[in-house]
Amino acid sequence: MKRLAALVVMLQPILSGAYVWDLPKGFPTPSVPAANPMSVEKVELGRYLFYDRRMSVNGVSSCATCHKQELAFTDGQPVAIGTTGEKHPRGAMSLVNVAYSAVLTWSNPGMRELEQQALVPMFGEHPIELGLKPGDGFLAMLRADARYRALFKAAFPAEEDCFTMANVTKALASFERSIISARSPYDRYHYERDDTAISDAAKRGEVLFFSQPLSCFRCHGGFSFSSNTVSQGHQIEELEFHNNGLYNVAGAHVGIFEFTKNPKDIGKFKAPTLRNIAVTAPYMHDGSLATLEDVVDHYAAGGRAHDNPLRDPLIGGFKLSAQDKRDLIEFLKSLTDEAILHDSRFSNPWH
Ligand code: HEC
Ligand code: HEC
Structure with a gap:
């Protein structure tokens, strides 16, 4: 009887249709806008949209063209290239654990919600990413597709006309929020106390990462190894952005x-997440550092522009032995969650 009661408690959210987060130990629940509660059906619709090339003006690109699962939802290029060939001034960012980001993109303090952000790649003109235009038949295409008719109906059952741009962005945002990574060797070591999950070198690297003078954790902090992390019941007072010594002049990199x-x-x-960092080269907003070795050399040198008065005081440079450097990189590599790079819940549903 007791067991049955426990089972009912466990199944309660499923029976009532509530979304069940598959969160590992130690991970807080993401905060979700009240206007767009999570549901399995919205996540599924969002996944179809995310991978649909009809989402671009010329049928060439989808969100997934620049956010490839096997590269932790980045694209391997220094800067992103839009569907008509235009260069973006910045590189594609990882979407892993983006549900916890209080602010989105490399450098727009006003970009706060995934629902709002999705409109930029779809409709933005500077640069053109997907190149859609309002009223160009995108919604009509969705409405005419039998699969989308079923998916939209299931995701937004209460709405008479559910084929709206607001629902497209709600579904995309729900799919993105579902991409949660916590199965890296470092997670097994840190959260599950499995001492064998990472090497001794990585353990030494962890100590370097979390101490002075390297101070990496001061900007890449918390379980997302990123600044500006929020979750349910935990807001932040002020957004943080840093000059990590790359550029100091007006121009392309302001x-x-x-x-x-x-x-x-x-x-x-924004100091982006370091989860899966070993698979998201090249690095920085403009892809100007090719390897993790280059990144460590950059910080050890105190940044690229030594006379940069705008450089954050934490970017003061430090000395590392060859062994220390290898250890730090081993630690960064232990943040790769192999499972998320292949997890079928986040892969292309069209084939
Ligand atoms: C042409 C390549 C390209 C396409 C297509 C694209 N993105 Fe991006 N994405 C980028 C770039 C570049 C950035 C960084 C933007 C910036 O800093 O202004 C980015 C950033 C993001 C971010 C912010 C992540 C963070 O950690 O702050 C999200 C979320 C996102 N994209 C979602 C999407 C969605 C959803 C789609 C499809 C509707 C999409 N992207 C299509 C290139 C692309
Ligand atoms: C003062 C804050 C600060 C400190 C300290 C700091 N970082 Fe960063 N880090 C940033 C910012 C900001 C960016 C993004 C800069 C850009 O692209 O213009 C970044 C970018 C990175 C990237 C590239 C991320 C990507 O997706 O391309 C890596 C890797 C990285 N940092 C590792 C480290 C390591 C390792 C340390 C310690 C040695 C460290 N950081 C210390 C702020 C910091």
Whole structure:
């Protein structure tokens, strides 16, 4: 009887239709906008949309063209290339654990919700990413497709006309929020206390990462190894952006200055997640560092522009032995979650 009761409690969210997060030990529940609660059906619809090339003006690209699962949802290029060949000024970012990001993209402090962000690649013109135009028949195409008719009906059962752009972005956002990674060797070591999950070199690298003078954790902190992490019941007071010593002048790499117009903000960017970092080369917003060795050399040198007065005080440079450097990189490699790179829940549903 007791067991049956326990089973009923366990199944309760499933029976009531609530979304069940598959969260590992130690991970908080993501906060989700009240206007777009999670559901299995929305996640499924979002997945079809994410991989649909008809989502671009010329049928060439989808979200997945720039966010490839096997590369932790990046594209392996220094900067992204839109569906008509236009170069983006910045590189595609990983979408893993994006549900926990309080602010989206490399350097737009106003970009706060996935529902809002999805409109940029779809309709943005500077640069053109997918190149859709309002009223160009995209919604009509969805409505005419039998599979989408079923998917939309299931995802938005209460709505009379569910083929709206708002529902497209809600579904995309739900799919993105479902991409949660926590099965890296480091997670097994740290959260499940499996001492054998990572090498001694990686353990030494962890100590370096979390101590001075390297101070990596001061900007790449928390379980997402990123700044600006939020979850249910945990907000942050102020968004953080940093100048990590790459650029100090106006031009192509102004960072959040583009929006704040505060000269002190030139070259400040979001510190992105380091999860799966070994598979997301090249590095930085413009792909200007090719390897993790280059990244460590960059920080050890105190950044590229030594006379950069805007460089964050934490980017002061440090000395590492060859062994230390290898150890730090081993630690970064232990953040790769092989399972998420192949997990069928996030793969292309069209084949
Ligand atoms: C042409 C390549 C390209 C396509 C297509 C594309 N993206 Fe991106 N994505 C990028 C780039 C580049 C960035 C960084 C943007 C910036 O900094 O302004 C980015 C950033 C993001 C981010 C922010 C991630 C973070 O950690 O802050 C999200 C979310 C995202 N894209 C979702 C999508 C979705 C959803 C689609 C499809 C509707 C899509 N992208 C299509 C290139 C692309
Ligand atoms: C002062 C804050 C700060 C510190 C300290 C810091 N980083 Fe970063 N890191 C950033 C920012 C900001 C970016 C993005 C910069 C850009 O693209 O313009 C970044 C980018 C990166 C990237 C590239 C991410 C990607 O997706 O391309 C890696 C890898 C990285 N940091 C590793 C480290 C390591 C290892 C350390 C310690 C040695 C460290 N960081 C210390 C702020 C910091």
